[in-house]
Amino acid sequence: MKDISERDQLVIETCLLAGKIMIENGSEMSRVTDTIDRISKNAHVEQARSYVTLTGIIMSAGPKVGSQVIAIERRGFDLEKISVVNDYSRKYGAGLITLHQFYNRLKHINEHVKTFPFWMQVFGAALVSGPLEIVFRGNLIDFWITCLIGIVGYIAYYAIDKYLNVQFISEFIAALLIGIFSILSVWFNLGTNIDDIIIGSIMPLVPGVPITNAVRDVLSGNLVSGPARGIEALMSACALGIGVAVAIKLL
Amino acid sequence: MMKLILNLICVYLGTIGFGIIVNVPKRSLNASGIVGSLAWLVYYLYFISFGGYVGGSLLGTFTIGVLGMVAAHREKMPVIIFNTPALVPLVPGGQAYQVMRNLAQGNNEMAKFYLLQVVFIAGAIAAGFLIAELFNQLLYKFIKRMGKIKSN
Structure with missing residues (x-):
């Protein structure tokens, strides 16, 4: 039982981080909602619900797991990061990377994404x-x-x-x-x-x-x-x- | 004709330049430049044959929306990567500047005139994207249905 809720917690964290990165770098809202829905669906968290705004995301995954909030303070433009998050989401959906890998890559996205000099x-x-x-x-x-x-x-x-x-x-x-x-x-x-x-x-x-x-x-x-x-x-x-x-x- | 070619090259360069500023992936720079140039060409052709900014902006952004979708499917990247830089040549920056300049100089009438233009062009751009999105969804459904019929 504890295992499941821990995994759900990780799914929420991953979704929130992905959404935060996308909004911070200039994505439109419908795409963010879409990505979050897709990740939670691929992770088989059926009861996932999210509320996405420009300054923060709220997400819950059913009655047994606490819901989480993430605040978004700074918004700019870096389209490559949106593309990279999209890529990871695709890979996760296709089963090429695990949830842990997905989360770790999102956490270290600044090291993976090259900006122009x-x-x-x-x-x-x-x-x-x-x-x-x-x-x-x-x-x-x-x-x-x-x-x-x-x-x-x-x-x-x-x-x-x-x-x-x-x-x-x-x-x-x-x-x-x-x-x-x-x-x-x-x-x-x-x-x-x-x-x-x-x-x-x-x-x-x-x-x-x-x-x-x-x-x-x-x-x-x-x-x-x-x-x-x-x-x-x-x-x-x-x-x-x-x-x-x-x-x-x-x- | 020379002027048109020069302008097209300039639009291409400007689109790529904005792409660099907002850090799009390197391999999508060329595609977004092409999308931007074609959209501007549509805008320009409408402008010289019928006149008026609003219709031109609407058709131009419609072109961006549709071509951006095509490029996104081909390169497997989000649409926004192609749309954002390609939009820059259609942005009513000149008119927006005239609004501020006339306000600063106390020409309220001229400021109002340009402000209306900015509002209408911004609306036309948004409407163009909306129609393009609608078109894309219809096209997607159509292709899906065709695929089903074929497999039957």
Whole structure:
């Protein structure tokens, strides 16, 4: 009897950890619920019930086992981790790994998942800013300076985010720097159009994807997580917008 | 024509760049770039032939949803890996910026004008994804049924 409840406890822990990793790294809610359901079904815990929100997951596995809560404090984007959790879940479903292995791998997911090196991410930021400036505005002259200022903004965001745990402040300061540098670059004849440069170089920071995720969560009936995510996205959009607006007002 | 090709290359690069920032698996970068470029092409073709952002955004995101599903089935990875970077070229970043800029300069009328555009485009993007999801489910059911008939 004790054996069964211990195993159920492990199933709950595994489900919660998988769900936490997925939400922390930018998955939509329906996918998280789906994964948790699948894991508990594959583990033959028939009475498993879960309640998933953006800031925490509650899960129980029948009357004999205590239910568990996990809180989610930080949300960002790391799609490879979602893919890896998905992979493990598939493998567990196919019987290739045991529950213990599954749980241990989830616990050490940071060691298994390779992130792109920092210079590569900076290069990615340049790729987002310059080319998208051309797509949106068609201004070929300002391509290079947009790439450069996009890099500056992304590095500022990254550095401040590392030492300060408030996302909105790092977004605000990054947007402020982008605005100031764009205006200065036009003053010193390095660029021609302030608007084009700002629009391009702010693209790596724009929360377009969280906004869309929020609308999708609401449309799929998740009335708690959708609006919460929407507020989060709106706050970062406001932080970016106010940063740029302050730069325009100042100079 | 030259301009279109240049823009397509830029969309491809931008999509890959965003993919790197959000750390998608390396082997899916190319596929998400292609999905992004095709979706933007649909958006652009609608835009030059009919005009209007909303319809273009809707069709563009519909394309992302359907192609993302195809790519996800082929590579056996979650759909979100292909959808997230591919969406970036369709995000109304320019208009959102104009809202803030006009607010800062006191042009409330222009700010309202751009804000409405942002809201409509965001709605169109969400609706596009929703329709794509519906389409995918119908297609999945259809394929399943066809398989059953064949095995009978």
